[in-house]
Amino acid sequence: MSGQAERVMELRKLAGDRRQNPLSKIFALTSGKGGTGKTFLSLNLAYSLAAAGSRVLVIDLDSNLSNSNIMLNVIAAKTIYGFYTEQKLLSDLITEYEPNIHFIFGDSGRLNYPSPKSGLISKMFSQLRNLEDSYDFIFLDTGAGAGEDILSILLKADGNIIVTLPEPTAVMDSYVMLKLLSGNRYCGKKYIVVNKCFEVEDGKATFDNLTMAADHFLKDKPAYLGEVSFDKSVIKSIVSQELFLKGYSGTPVAAQIERIAGRLYEFNHVANILQPQASSAL
Numbered sequence: 195m196s197g198q199a200e201r202v203m204e205l206r207k208l209a210g211d212r213r214q215n216p217l218s219k220i221f222a223l224t225s226g227k228g229g230t231g232k233t234f235l236s237l238n239l240a241y242s243l244a245a246a247g248s249r250v251l252v253i254d255l256d257s258n259l260s261n262s263n264i265m266l267n268v269i270a271a272k273t274i275y276g277f278y279t280e281q282k283l284l285s286d287l288i289t290e291y292e293p294n295i296h297f298i299f300g301d302s303g304r305l306n307y308p309s310p311k312s313g314l315i316s317k318m319f320s321q322l323r324n325l326e327d328s329y330d331f332i333f334l335d336t337g338a339g340a341g342e343d344i345l346s347i348l349l350k351a352d353g354n355i356i357v358t359l360p361e362p363t364a365v366m367d368s369y370v371m372l373k374l375l376s377g378n379r380y381c382g383k384k385y386i387v388v389n390k391c392f393e394v395e396d397g398k399a400t401f402d403n404l405t406m407a408a409d410h411f412l413k414d415k416p417a418y419l420g421e422v423s424f425d426k427s428v429i430k431s432i433v434s435q436e437l438f439l440k441g442y443s444g445t446p447v448a449a450q451i452e453r454i455a456g457r458l459y460e461f462n463h464v465a466n467i468l469q470p471q472a473s474s475a476l
């Protein structure tokens with residue numbers, strides 16, 4: 195059998211196993227430090243996964259500082275604010291961006307913006323669990339920081355994608371996020387992406403530094419999804435409000451994002467298969 199045919203059979207088997215064990219769909223993007231590229235990556239990872247056939251929902255949970263609709267040049271007619279204040283269902287707040295990419299946009303600059311307490315976040319997750327059959331990935335693009343509301347979201351997600359930078363301050367903040375997750379006995383997957391690397395090697399070196407500390411002090415081993423280079427074209431794409439993978443497809447940075455999306459997809463399937471069936475009851 196050719197290598198290609200074996201690969202197709204393997205993926206079919208993975209898809210079959212996944213249906214029996216529908217875990218790990220809800221991923222929070224977090225960082226501790228602001229401006230690491232969570233929103234940029236959530237949009238572009240969603241686009242890359244959708245281009246490969248996955249159905250993706252992205253929810254902008256950066257409280258009152260929403261950016262995703264601006265980055266996409268979309269006017270958000272309905273937002274998560276309706277869920278927070280008017281008891282609207284999340285399913286009624288979805289905007290279809292493309293057939294395979296849906297959004298629940300956030301809000302910006304409201305004077306009376308609520309700070310979602312844990313009861314509301316539990317309600318959000320029970321509605322998200324009802325949406326799981328409609329999506330392969332649900333990305334929760336969170337704001338910076340480690341406040342009570344953000345932590346409560348991270349602890350309920352199936353996986354956390356920590357977006358860090360080669361700068362020691364960002365690495366320290368990522369370590370703090372890992373410590374908070376471990377300290378709260380978080381059992382979901384933990385992934386690391388290193389963004390804005392000046393040299394490609396900075397990514398793995400940053401990951402190694404972070405995981406050496408995490409392994410030693412927290413007995414924790416997050417998995418490496420990959421690195422994204424610092425590139426002016428990312429800033430240009432944001433200034434022109436054009437999704438990076440649409441405007442800059444075929445570039446080295448686009449290839450890095452696609453590789454990260456591919457690894458997330460594969461890790462996710464492997465994680466699902468290795469999860470005991472009993473733990474799928476959420």
Ligand SMILES: Nc1ncnc2c1ncn2[C@@H]1O[C@H](COP(=O)(O)OP(=O)(O)O)[C@@H](O)[C@H]1O
Nearest residue numbers: 228229230231232233234390423424425428429
């Ligand atoms: N790989 C990159 N290269 C250059 N600039 C980047 C890169 N990733 C993100 N940026 C810049 O960083 C800014 C913050 O990104 P954003 O996704 O809004 O961060 P966060 O959501 O973590 O606050 C963006 O406006 C963009 O200008």
Ligand SMILES: [Mg+2]
Nearest residue numbers: 232233256261
């Ligand atoms: Mg953001």
